[in-house]
Amino acid sequence: MLSVICESPGVLRSEQRETPLRGAGEVLLRVSRVGICGTDLHIFTGNQPYLSYPRVMGHELSGIVVEAEPQTKLAAGDAVYVMPYLSCGQCVACRQGKTNCCVNIKVLGVHRDGGLAEYLSVPAQFVHKADGVTLDQAAMLEFLAIGAHAVRRADVQPKQRVLVVGAGPIGMAAMIFAGLRGGEVTCLDTRADRLAFCASHLDIKTTVQTGAGDADALSKLTNGEFFDVVFDATGNVNAMNRGFEFIAHGGKYVLISIVPGQITFSDPEFHKREATLLGSRNATAQDFETVLDAMRAGRIPDKALNTHRMRLADVPAEFPKLLDPQQTVVKALVEC
The missing domain is CATH 3.90.180.10 (Medium-chain alcohol dehydrogenases, catalytic domain)
Structure with a gap:
C-alpha cells in the first residue's frame, strides 16, 4: 500500500x-x-x-x-x-x-x-x-470536536462575551460552537484574510486585527470590561501570555494551544479577577456527537x-x- x-x-x-x-x-x-x-x-x-x-x-x-x-x-x-x-x-x-x-x-x-x-x-x-x-x-469531525470540547469546558452561556484569539481551524471550531451556544463572539488574529473568512462564512460580526491599538479596540467593544471567556488557539507563547489581559473580572481563560515552553502571567492581575484558567486537550466521544448533531442539522x-x-x-x-x-x-x- x-x-x-x-x-x-x-x-x-x-x-x-x-x-x-x-x-x-x-x-x-x-x-x-x-x-x-x-x-x-x-x-x-x-x-x-x-x-x-x-x-x-x-x-x-x-x-x-x-x-x-x-x-x-x-x-x-x-x-x-x-x-x-x-x-x-x-x-x-x-x-x-x-x-x-x-x-x-x-x-x-x-x-x-x-x-x-x-x-x-x-x-x-x-x-x-x-x-x-x-x-x-x-x-472534519476531529478538529471541530476539539473546538466543541473547549467550549464545553468553558461552559459558554448565551450572551456571554467570547474572544477567540487565533483564526486557524481550531479557533474557527471554537467560534462555531461558542456561537451555537449563544455566545457573542469576537475574533482576534494577525491575518486580515482569516478575519474576513470568519466574518463571511462563520457569521462572526466582530473581528479585530492584531497590531497597534488592538487592546483599545477590544476594550471599547466591551465598555472596558473585556471578555467573559477567552480562548487561545494561536500556538504562540507570546499570544498565550498576552491573552490574560483580555479576561473580564470573574472570567475564564481556555488554552487550546500547546507550546513547548512556559506560560507566565501576572498573579495580582489574575487574582484580582478571580479568573479561571483551563487547559483543553483533544475531545471526547460526547464532543464528537455534538459535532455530528450540528453537521446533520446543517449548522456547520x-x-x-x-x-x-x-x-x-x-x-x-x-x-x-x-x-x-x-x-x-x-x-x-x-x-x-
Missing part, C-alpha cells in the same frame, strides 16, 4: 508498505479522507513536542470498513470516522471519563503511525459509523472550511505549500 512518511522535519516521502493485517479487536479500514491540521504542520516543521521521527502523519480521518469482528456491529462497506486518541481505559483520567487526557494516550499520527496511507488497522472501540454525514464531513459550513484538496500520492510535493499564507488554507483534505 502507498504511505506517506515524515522522515524528519521538512522531509516527506512516499513509500510502499505491506497492507496491515487486522489485529485481534481491531478494524481494518480503507482510508478515504485525511484532514491536515496544525499538528501535522508542526510535525513537518519540527515543532511537535510529543513526537519521534519517522512518522506517518494523519489523525483526522474517515474510511470504509474492510474487515471487522462481528461483535463490533461494524461490517465491510460501512463508512466510519475514527477517534484518534487511543486511550487506555484504566488510568486516573479514563476512570473519570476524561479519555481525552489519558495518562497513557497514543494519538494516531503522533505517537503511532496515522492515516496518510491506503489502509489502517485500528482498535474497534475508536471506530464509529459515520451515519448521516459524508466521508469529507467525517474527516464544512464545504467552506474545506478550502484545499490533494491526492495521497501528491502529498510530498503539495504539503509544503500549505504553510504559505498566500494559499489561504483553512482545511486541506487528502483523498486516499
Whole structure:
C-alpha cells in the first residue's frame, strides 16, 4: 500500500508498505479522507513536542470498513470516522471519563503511525459509523470536536462575551460552537484574510486585527470590561501570555494551544479577577456527537472550511505549500 512518511522535519516521502493485517479487536479500514491540521504542520516543521521521527502523519480521518469482528456491529462497506486518541481505559483520567487526557494516550499520527496511507488497522472501540454525514464531513469531525470540547469546558452561556484569539481551524471550531451556544463572539488574529473568512462564512460580526491599538479596540467593544471567556488557539507563547489581559473580572481563560515552553502571567492581575484558567486537550466521544448533531442539522459550513484538496500520492510535493499564507488554507483534505 502507498504511505506517506515524515522522515524528519521538512522531509516527506512516499513509500510502499505491506497492507496491515487486522489485529485481534481491531478494524481494518480503507482510508478515504485525511484532514491536515496544525499538528501535522508542526510535525513537518519540527515543532511537535510529543513526537519521534519517522512518522506517518494523519489523525483526522474517515474510511470504509474492510474487515471487522462481528461483535463490533461494524461490517465491510460501512463508512466510519475514527477517534484518534487511543486511550487506555484504566488510568486516573479514563476512570473519570476524561479519555481525552489519558495518562497513557497514543494519538494516531503522533505517537503511532496515522492515516496518510491506503489502509489502517485500528482498535474497534475508536471506530464509529459515520451515519448521516459524508466521508469529507467525517474527516472534519476531529478538529471541530476539539473546538466543541473547549467550549464545553468553558461552559459558554448565551450572551456571554467570547474572544477567540487565533483564526486557524481550531479557533474557527471554537467560534462555531461558542456561537451555537449563544455566545457573542469576537475574533482576534494577525491575518486580515482569516478575519474576513470568519466574518463571511462563520457569521462572526466582530473581528479585530492584531497590531497597534488592538487592546483599545477590544476594550471599547466591551465598555472596558473585556471578555467573559477567552480562548487561545494561536500556538504562540507570546499570544498565550498576552491573552490574560483580555479576561473580564470573574472570567475564564481556555488554552487550546500547546507550546513547548512556559506560560507566565501576572498573579495580582489574575487574582484580582478571580479568573479561571483551563487547559483543553483533544475531545471526547460526547464532543464528537455534538459535532455530528450540528453537521446533520446543517449548522456547520464544512464545504467552506474545506478550502484545499490533494491526492495521497501528491502529498510530498503539495504539503509544503500549505504553510504559505498566500494559499489561504483553512482545511486541506487528502483523498486516499
